[in-house]
Amino acid sequence: xxxxxxxxxxxxxxxxxxxxxxxxxxxxxxxxxxxxxxxxxxxxxxxxxxxxxxxxxxxxxxxxxxxxxxxxxxxxxxxxxxxxxxxxxxxxxxxxxxxxxxxxxxxxxxxxxxxxxxxxxxxxxxxxxxxxxxxxxxxxxxxxxxxxxxxxxxxxxxxxxxxxxxxxxxxxxxxxxxxxxxxxxxxxxxxxxxxxxxxxxxxxxxxxxxxxxxxxxxxxxxxxxxxxxxxxxxxxxxxxxxxxxxxxxxxxxxxxxxxxxxxxxxxxxxxxxxxxxxxxxxxxxxxxxxxxxxxxxxxxxxxxxxxxxxxxxxxxxxx
Amino acid sequence: xxxxxxxxxxxxxxxxxxxxxxxxxxxxxxxxxxxxxxxxxxxxxxxxxxxxxxxxxxxxxxxxxxxxxxxxxxxxxxxxxxxxxxxxxxxxxxxxxxxxxxxxxxxxxxxxxxxxxxxxxxxxxxxxxxxxxxxxxxxxxxxxxxxxxxxxxxxxxxxxxxxxxxxxxxxxxxxxxxxxxxxxxxxxxxxxxxxxxxxxxxxxxxxxxxxxxxxxxxxxxxxxxxxxxxxxxxxxxxxxxxxxxxxxxxxxxxxxxxxxxxxxxxxxxxxxxxxxxxxxxxxxxxxxxxxxxxxxxxxxxxxxxxxxxxxxxxxxxxxxxxxxxxxxxxxxxxx
Amino acid sequence: xxxxxxxxxxxxxxxxxxxxxxxxxxxxxxxxxxxxxxxxxxxxxxxxxxxxxxxxxxxxxxxxxxxxxxxxxxxxxxxxxxxxxxxxxxxxxxxxxxxxxxxxxxxxxxxxxxxxxxxxxxxxxxxxxxxxxxxxxxxxxxxxxxxxxxxxxxxxxxxxxxxxxxxxxxxxxxxxxxxxxxxxxxxxxxxxxxxxxxxxxxxxxxxxxxxxxxxxxxxxxxxxxxxxxxxxxxxxxxxxxxxxxxxxxxxxxxxxxxxxxxxxxxxxxxxxxxxxxxxxxxxxxxxxxxxxxxx
Numbered sequence: 001x002x003x004x005x006x007x008x009x010x011x012x013x014x015x016x017x018x019x020x021x022x023x024x025x026x027x028x029x030x031x032x033x034x035x036x037x038x039x040x041x042x043x044x045x046x047x048x049x050x051x052x053x054x055x056x057x058x059x060x061x062x063x064x065x066x067x068x069x070x071x072x073x074x075x076x077x078x079x080x081x082x083x084x085x086x087x088x089x090x091x092x093x094x095x096x097x098x099x100x101x102x103x104x105x106x107x108x109x110x111x112x113x114x115x116x117x118x119x120x121x122x123x124x125x126x127x128x129x130x131x132x133x134x135x136x137x138x139x140x141x142x143x144x145x146x147x148x149x150x151x152x153x154x155x156x157x158x159x160x161x162x163x164x165x166x167x168x169x170x171x172x173x174x175x176x177x178x179x180x181x182x183x184x185x186x187x188x189x190x191x192x193x194x195x196x197x198x199x200x201x202x203x204x205x206x207x208x209x210x211x212x213x214x215x216x217x218x219x220x221x222x223x224x225x226x227x228x229x230x231x232x233x234x235x236x237x238x239x240x241x242x243x244x245x246x247x248x249x250x251x252x253x254x255x256x257x258x259x260x261x262x263x264x265x266x267x268x269x270x271x272x273x274x275x276x277x278x279x280x281x282x283x284x285x286x287x288x289x290x291x292x293x294x295x296x297x298x299x300x301x302x303x304x305x306x307x308x309x310x311x312x313x314x315x316x317x318x319x
Numbered sequence: 320x321x322x323x324x325x326x327x328x329x330x331x332x333x334x335x336x337x338x339x340x341x342x343x344x345x346x347x348x349x350x351x352x353x354x355x356x357x358x359x360x361x362x363x364x365x366x367x368x369x370x371x372x373x374x375x376x377x378x379x380x381x382x383x384x385x386x387x388x389x390x391x392x393x394x395x396x397x398x399x400x401x402x403x404x405x406x407x408x409x410x411x412x413x414x415x416x417x418x419x420x421x422x423x424x425x426x427x428x429x430x431x432x433x434x435x436x437x438x439x440x441x442x443x444x445x446x447x448x449x450x451x452x453x454x455x456x457x458x459x460x461x462x463x464x465x466x467x468x469x470x471x472x473x474x475x476x477x478x479x480x481x482x483x484x485x486x487x488x489x490x491x492x493x494x495x496x497x498x499x500x501x502x503x504x505x506x507x508x509x510x511x512x513x514x515x516x517x518x519x520x521x522x523x524x525x526x527x528x529x530x531x532x533x534x535x536x537x538x539x540x541x542x543x544x545x546x547x548x549x550x551x552x553x554x555x556x557x558x559x560x561x562x563x564x565x566x567x568x569x570x571x572x573x574x575x576x577x578x579x580x581x582x583x584x585x586x587x588x589x590x591x592x593x594x595x596x597x598x599x600x601x602x603x604x605x606x607x608x609x610x611x612x613x614x615x616x617x618x619x620x621x622x623x624x625x626x627x628x629x630x631x632x633x634x635x636x637x638x639x640x641x642x643x644x645x646x647x648x649x650x651x652x653x654x
Numbered sequence: 655x656x657x658x659x660x661x662x663x664x665x666x667x668x669x670x671x672x673x674x675x676x677x678x679x680x681x682x683x684x685x686x687x688x689x690x691x692x693x694x695x696x697x698x699x700x701x702x703x704x705x706x707x708x709x710x711x712x713x714x715x716x717x718x719x720x721x722x723x724x725x726x727x728x729x730x731x732x733x734x735x736x737x738x739x740x741x742x743x744x745x746x747x748x749x750x751x752x753x754x755x756x757x758x759x760x761x762x763x764x765x766x767x768x769x770x771x772x773x774x775x776x777x778x779x780x781x782x783x784x785x786x787x788x789x790x791x792x793x794x795x796x797x798x799x800x801x802x803x804x805x806x807x808x809x810x811x812x813x814x815x816x817x818x819x820x821x822x823x824x825x826x827x828x829x830x831x832x833x834x835x836x837x838x839x840x841x842x843x844x845x846x847x848x849x850x851x852x853x854x855x856x857x858x859x860x861x862x863x864x865x866x867x868x869x870x871x872x873x874x875x876x877x878x879x880x881x882x883x884x885x886x887x888x889x890x891x892x893x894x895x896x897x898x899x900x901x902x903x904x905x906x907x908x909x910x911x912x913x914x915x916x917x918x919x920x921x922x923x924x925x926x927x928x929x930x931x932x933x934x935x936x937x938x939x940x941x942x943x944x945x946x947x948x949x
Binding site: 376515629 | 840880883899
Binding site: 079082142143150152236310 | 391411416442459460474475479483486489490503504506507582626631635639641642645646647650
């Protein structure tokens, strides 16, 4: 019952945020303007239908998917500090994107998401090759961090030897929803197919959480489950990062918040985490757009500023 | 080379490595200069300087302080890394992994972009304060003192805090585009603009930090036996941790303010020293200092050679060597 | 019948008029056509504002990084008030849409990613601006002149620009070696012959120092040692902040080894004008700066 009312409350908060995202920005609109914005004849058609609507949808999709993959990673690595970032996927995608931007500056930017996607997936492959499926969870996480550090230093090296590209690259590397439209929404939609798969795996994740021995005695193969769950998380993270750049802390903080709200059963936790992730990214993007218009801050910075203090408090508490 | 060094007695190792350091330092004085300088000129500039000779001027005014600062910074960072590893009994501990560099960068970026009025103390003080804050946070939150099996937690805490600092730093750089390149170069760590004026504040801090570090060597040995054994041998744990933390901050702070955030020296070098001489911190610390200096001086030479006649930051070169080593370390040291 | 005829004549004239205004030019994305004279123009780089101002047209919105001072003073004097549409790297599309422009001029280097969105707001002319050379800039200005229906004025202005620049060139020593650098707080960047400033220096009959470089980068960070190796006859320093690295270097003994230090030929100019504002008037302003410092 408590869970149900909480979910309803979350949904309400999210709906309010969606409305606010549509009506506020560099130009504030009234409710009537907002409704008329869906008609192609309206003067607000571009602002609402072509700009704010896809951006809001994208914030929901990306926020939900990042939060979901964070919950999955924390579920199978069994470490509250883990997040999709520790798999090195975002850094790998970042390296691929920066490589494209610096080595081939004349290539059209439309290739950027695809390159980043390949980079992210490649990074996950490298991690898997290094660790195999039998490494301990914590070793996997630390190897991922080490790989991420390597990608990070390569990115720095490239950006320092080609100083003119710094700001362009930084814009992408911080994670932003600026200038993303319907094209990006359609690019990310196919990945939604992973969401039901994740829900289907929820029960197994619960068993993994009980510990290796219990899980094995109940007939669940830990390495196989872990591999499957991580593969889903990698796919979704890579898709999100390739569209928006790495949105920091979302995959780390949203699962914790969700767990506090509804507890640790993944059948309920996963949908709840998705709602929390959507709400957080909507809020972050709203703040980023309205704090000092017409200047737009990257949403990734806002999620870090919103998420990091909560994360620090969490770390302190779980001592 | 390694096995040859391993067979030498400790003093022999020191002498051999110091000789190597001197050779690299000498190379650093004259190689890859746009104005041709010969090796003999490099020596004669030191013994009988001639102020009208342009080669001598370059060596004495630019190259010599650069070599000295590179070496000192390397020694400081490496020794700080060794102390951190001894203190936390965590082979992955080092200033960059535990977020000290990122915190220092945030401090420096804050001063140079958002709050120039804080700059009365200079950017280096801001960097040291930023580093100190992140270091304490990571130590407290990562429950560093437990050592042993908590390697992962400490590193994850460091990574999370680094990520936070990096996000904030990037935000500032982006909003104040003008300063972007300066902060980026500083973040990578470079001794290209090192001068005698940077040497003045560096050497007393480094001298004090390094000599104090050699004094705590025996205590670190006791700590390595485990907390209970150390306590029963009369080690005041709280006091030792306090002193070591302050030492680390002095060493890292001195290095950061002179050369920027050079990463991985503190991680890499102590492990090589350990491979050469074993687990005795009385021997590890001096060897670490010499090899740290050698590494940064060598990286500085390479940084000038790689896209001659322009330069890359030395820190970027070390990171390219250091990051794969970090991966190797992780794979062999965590179970 | 008479009324019908006059109506037909009016319709025909209108048709002819609009035909007369219809232009097709080549921009960075291929062909760009416009069949009216744009009145509400939004520009997303300073060089485009410069081109408009050169023929007396005022844009209604400029991506000025929320700091109107960054637009060249001469340009500001001509165009009067305008609205900021955010930063050049991330202009606010909402604000652009709310201005209801009938032409947007964007930079291929910075705005290619949002080109499709911009086109939904208004016809978008996309041209090189960032990292363009002096010649590219003049070509872009000519294209803009055609699109805004001021082709003749723009050609006249460009011809006047050429004469003006030649006039300035006569007041400057021939073939003197001038190195333009941008000084920040702790870093110095040289702008090479491939940069915009390098192109202006060349157009004024001056010379960019030969650099021993393998890559064609327009700007590079350098240290005092590399500056010693370049050792130019004249050093023009575009300052973003004061005090900057040049002030620091001037206190060092090695600084006096430089030719420019011995002959007192270090000239300080506005970094914003020299490194950020490209365009016809910016180039003239740069030339004036040079004439001032050389005489």
